[in-house]
Amino acid sequence: MHKSINLDGIEVVYDFKRYSGSKNIKITVFSTHRVLVTAPKRVRESDVNAFIISRSGWILPLLGNESNVNHKKNLLEKKMEYKKLKRRAEEILSARLRHFNAIYGFRFKSVKIRNQSSRWGSCSSSGSINFNYRLILLDQELIDYVVVHELCHLREMNHSPAFWRLVEKSIPNYKVLKKKLARLS
Ligand SMILES: [Zn+2]
Known part of the structure; x- marks a missing residue:
């Protein structure tokens, strides 16, 4: 057949x-x-x-043929690399979320790892948090900053002073990290 x-x-x-x-x-x-x-x-x-x-x-x-092969091989390697990183990201970021949410005690629905090109993370009003899988390639302090940032959006869906006070609770040097991250994107 x-x-x-x-x-x-x-x-x-x-x-x-x-x-x-x-x-x-x-x-x-x-x-x-x-x-x-x-x-x-x-x-x-x-x-x-x-x-x-x-x-x-x-x-x-x-x-x-030869050229075709290399192209496909690269694609395949990229795909596998992405899968691996995504799994790592799921583990690391869920653990950091749990760690920081012990301080805040917010409720969230789901955590998703995505291949978002333009953002490190996002949070919806329905309570789902998304992270870019590339986040785990950054320094730990930046990872934590993004995790806390999105976590705090569960309470404050804006960048008001109240929001930043929440962030500051666990990331006192958030202003420095925010600048560092902006330089990367
Ligand atoms: Zn924000």
Whole structure:
């Protein structure tokens, strides 16, 4: 059976066969035009797809021309790097939020890590806090400043003196950090 799957933007066509005797999903690349995937009878299609995708870093270089390969490889590396950083960011930023919210005791609905290009963080009136995953690449004091900044927006959705008094409670040198961060963006 002919099937196709999108691997990092490339449509890869492959032959698909199921064998009752086989134990594992197996991918064989015979040539740039011939890829064979075999799987045990019972394995779900979604598992087969997940397996193929997990091996895309190995499959794609075998299929494309040199320049194409490097381009795809870079894309793939970037994607994996992003995934890794995002996971790290989730851990680090949730921990810092919990740490500082022990002081404030505000209620928030969700914390999301995003690939926002222009902002380090944001906070909505519905109580969800968003952070840019790149935030964790900054110095700890700047990370903490952004975390506290967004946290305090849960109470004050503005930059009034009352807002900055809240921030100052846990970040006494917030003015310096605010300037440092502005120089970075
Ligand atoms: Zn703000």
